[in-house]
Amino acid sequence: MTGRLQIGAIxxxxxxxxDPLLKPLVRFEAVSKRFGETAAVSEVSxxxxxxxxxxxxxxxxxxxxxLMRMLAGFETPDAGRxxxxxxDIAPLPPHRRxxxxxxxxxxxxxxxxxxxxxxxxxxxRGDPKAEIDARVDEMLGLVKxxxxxxxxxDQLSGGQRQRVALARAIAPSPRILLLDEPxxxxxxxxxxxxxxxxxxxxxTLGMTFVIVTHDQDxxxxxxxxxxxxxxxxxxxxxxPAEIYEAxxxxxxxxxxxxxxxxxxxxxxxxxxxxxxxxxxxxxxxDDDDPPEVGATAWLAVRPxxxxxxxxxxxxxxxxxxxxISDIGYLGDWTTYGVEIAPGRVIRAARANAARxxxxxxxxxxxxxxxxxPDAAVVLKR
Numbered sequence: 135m136t137g138r139l140q141i142g143a144i145x146x147x148x149x150x151x152x153d154p155l156l157k158p159l160v161r162f163e164a165v166s167k168r169f170g171e172t173a174a175v176s177e178v179s180x181x182x183x184x185x186x187x188x189x190x191x192x193x194x195x196x197x198x199x200x201l202m203r204m205l206a207g208f209e210t211p212d213a214g215r216x217x218x219x220x221x222d223i224a225p226l227p228p229h230r231r232x233x234x235x236x237x238x239x240x241x242x243x244x245x246x247x248x249x250x251x252x253x254x255x256x257x258x259r260g261d262p263k264a265e266i267d268a269r270v271d272e273m274l275g276l277v278k279x280x281x282x283x284x285x286x287x288d289q290l291s292g293g294q295r296q297r298v299a300l301a302r303a304i305a306p307s308p309r310i311l312l313l314d315e316p317x318x319x320x321x322x323x324x325x326x327x328x329x330x331x332x333x334x335x336x337x338t339l340g341m342t343f344v345i346v347t348h349d350q351d352x353x354x355x356x357x358x359x360x361x362x363x364x365x366x367x368x369x370x371x372x373x374p375a376e377i378y379e380a381x382x383x384x385x386x387x388x389x390x391x392x393x394x395x396x397x398x399x400x401x402x403x404x405x406x407x408x409x410x411x412x413x414x415x416x417x418x419x420d421d422d423d424p425p426e427v428g429a430t431a432w433l434a435v436r437p438x439x440x441x442x443x444x445x446x447x448x449x450x451x452x453x454x455x456x457x458i459s460d461i462g463y464l465g466d467w468t469t470y471g472v473e474i475a476p477g478r479v480i481r482a483a484r485a486n487a488a489r490x491x492x493x494x495x496x497x498x499x500x501x502x503x504x505x506x507p508d509a510a511v512v513l514k515r
Contacts, residue, residue, distance in 0.1 A: 148185070148186075148358060150183040150184070150185075150186070151181065151183055151359070156183070157219075157220060158181035158182055158183050158184075159182055159183055159184040159186075159218065159219065159309070159310070159342055160180075160181070160182040160205065160216070160217065160218055160310065160342075160344075161179075161180070161181050161182075161215075161216070161217040161220075162178050162179055162180040162181075162201070162205075162214065162215075162216055163179055163214050163215045163216075163217065164177045164178070164179055164213065164214040164215075165177070165178045165179070165201070165204065165211045165213070165214035165215070165216060166178070166211065166212050166213040166214055167197075167200055167204060167209060167210075167211055167212050168212055173365075173366050174197045174200040174366055175197040175200050175201055175204070175211075175366045176197075176365075176366040176367050177213075177214065177367070178197070178201060178214075178366070178367065178368055179214075179368075180201075180361060180368065180371065182342065182344060183342075184342055185340055185341075185342060186342055186343075186358050186359065187333065187336050187342075187343045187345070187356055187357050187358045188342070188343070188344045188345070188357060188358065188359055188360075188361070189344075189345050189346075189347060189352075189353035189356060189357035189359070189360045189361070190202065190344065190345070190346045190347070190361050190363060191347055191348070191350060191353040191360050191361065191362050191363065191389075191390075192348065192362060192363035192364060192389070193348055193364075193389070194348060196363040196364055196365060196366065197363055197365070197366040197367075198346045198363050199314060199346050201363075202235070202312050202314060202344065202346050204216060205233060205310070205312065205344070206228055206231070206233050206235045206312055207223070207226060207227055207228035207230075207231050207233070208228060208235075210224070211224070218231070218232070218233075218309075229258075232308050232309040232310065233308055233309070233310045233311075233312060234255070234303045234304070234306060234308040234310075234311055234312065235303065235311075235312040235313075235314065236299050236300055236302075236303040236311065236312065236313050236314065236316055237299070237314055238314045238315040238316065238318055240287075240295050240296060240298070240299035241299070242287040242295060242298055242299060242302075243287075244286065244287055244288060245286075246286070246287075247283060247284050247285060247286055248274070248279065248282050248283050248284070248285050248286070248287070248290070248298050249270050249274070249283030249284065251287070251298055251299075251302050252270045252273050252274065252283075252298065252301045252302045252305050253266050253267075253269075253270050253305070254302060255302060255305055255306045256269060256270075256305055256306060259306060269305055270283065270305065271283075273301040273302075273304065273305045274301060276301065276304075276335065276338070277297040277298075277300055277301045277331075277335070278297065278331075279294060279297050279298065279301065282294070292320060292324075293320055293324045293328065296316065296317070296320065296328065299316075300316070300332075300335075304335075304339060304341065307341075308341070309341070309342060310341070310342045310343075310344060311341055311342070311343050311344070312344050312345075312346075313332075313343060313344065313345040313346065314346050315346060315347055315348070316332075316345065317329070317347075317349075317352060318349075325352070329352065329355050329356055332356060333355075333356060343356075345357070350389065350390050350391065353374070354374040354377075354378065354390070355374075357374060358373070359371060359372060359373055359374075360372065360373075360374055360377050360390075362377060362385075362386050362389060362390065364385055364389075369382060369383065369385055369386050370382040370383075370386045377390050378390055378391055378436075379511070380511060381393075381434065381511065381513070382513075383513055383514075383515045384432055384434070384513055384515065387434045387511070387513065391436060392436065392437050392469075392481055392483075393434050393435070393436055393437075394434070394435045394436075394437065394440070394480050394481055395432050395433070395434055395513075396410075396412050396414055396415075396417065396432065396433040396435075397412060397430065397431075397432055398410035398411060398412035398417055398430070398431055398432070398433055399411050399412070399428065399429070399430060399431075400424060400425055400426070400427050400428060400429050400430075400431050400512075401427065402427060403424050403427060406420050406421065406422050407419070407420060407421075407507060408420075408421045408424045408512060409451070410431060410433060410512075412433075414454065414474065414475070414478070415451070415452075415453065415454055416451040416452075417433050417451050417452055417510070418451040418452060418507045419433060419507050419508075419510040419511070419512050420507050420508045420510075421511075421512040424512060425512070425514045429514075431512050431513060431514060432512075432513040433510050433511070433512060433513075434510065434511040434512075434513055435505050435509060435510045435511075436509075437469060437481040437482050437483040438467075438483040438485075439505050439506070439509035439510075440480070440481070440482035440483070440503050440504070440505050441482075441503065441504045441505065442470060442472070442482045442484060442495070442501055442502070442503060443501065443502050443504070444495070444499070444500075444501055444502070445502070446502050447502055447504040451507075452504055452505050452506070452507065452510070453502060453503065453504040454472075454474050454480065454502070454503045454504075455474065455500070455501070455502050455503070456472040456473050456474035456475075456480065456500075456501065456503070457472065457473055457498050457499065457500050457501070458470055458471065458472055458473075458495055458496065458497055458498060458499045458501060459471045459472065459473040459479055459497070459498075460479075460497075461495070461496075461497060465486070466485065466486055467483050467484065467485055467486060468483070468484050468486055469481060469482070469483045470482045470483070470484070470495065470501075472501060472503055474503075480503055482503060
């Protein structure tokens with residue numbers, strides 16, 4: 135790659151999964167895993183490509199960590215295959231796989247120095263001492279810990295310990311680095327800084343990263359593609375923008391970001407424009423693959439796509455009225471809850487583009503909500 139470093143989801147030209155002739159680095163083929171009566175993973179099929187930053191996203195208990203542990207070799211599938219470069223890796227023990235894992239707890243050796251922690255995998259492999267020393271120095275420089283090699287883990291901050299764990303994981307140059315909730319223990323500001331560093335590091339190394347997280351923001355920022363998981367299955371795989379703007383169903387729409395959902399009946403289709411009727415109002419949306427006329431559908435509208443005004447918008451579909459029931463000031467954004475019927479609250483968000491708002495909206499103000507047809511997504515399930 136030449137020119138300016140491209141990282142994370144902005145790498146729009148990086149799309150190996152769109153090349154039918156290109157084989158994935160890792161392929162899960164109908165993989166299942168049970169723990170007693172519980173199906174942790176159920177017939178999951180996934181493809182991960184060389185150089186990709188791939189995220190497994192979902193709530194606790196959805197199967198994402200089990201899937202990662204099977205790739206690492208710490209768990210064995212009950213059914214299906216996991217292929218690496220087209221070869222079934224089931225017979226290979228963890229230490230024989232070109233896969234390293236960075237654990238959520240970091241799992242640093244407290245009695246070893248930083249340099250000794252980073253060198254651990256290289257020593258286990260039997261590398262010459264001179265090469266180990268050079269590699270450790272290189273890794274500490276890469277994670278911005280140069281000069282701290284003689285300290286012990288208890289002499290480091292949480293962010294520094296996280297970097298040591300990362301350096302130890304990448305020192306042996308694995309083909310795949312597995313990251314299990316790597317930023318969970320960091321405060322918000324440090325998490326945001328570390329995300330950028332992780333993306334830059336992945337691009338510098340040219341390594342395939344697979345991250346497990348329940349943090350939607352983390353997955354959206356870091357990943358080239360995201361697999362959203364639910365109850366041991368994959369609900370949707372796609373780029374962050376695809377997952378957010380075109381969710382496959384109500385579960386994905388609700389898990390990845392805030393969303394307003396309106397249950398409605400499809401009344402008519404006119405070209406790419408669909409018309410829907412609901413007790414809450416009349417709606418129109420753009421959709422190239424709508425459900426059948428008369429079918430039940432759900433209209434999904436993100437809060438930031440809702441226009442919030444005091445004056446009523448022009449007569450027509452996609453408008454609602456109500457009173458402001460709550461306000462959340464977030465600095466860059468303000469979120470509003472608008473009660474359109476008893477107990478029914480619609481979320482809207484406004485960017486705080488100016489320091490002062492001449493006519494700020496307040497609690498119990500009567501307001502109008504409206505959205506454009508292309509701002510809504512029609513969901514069949």
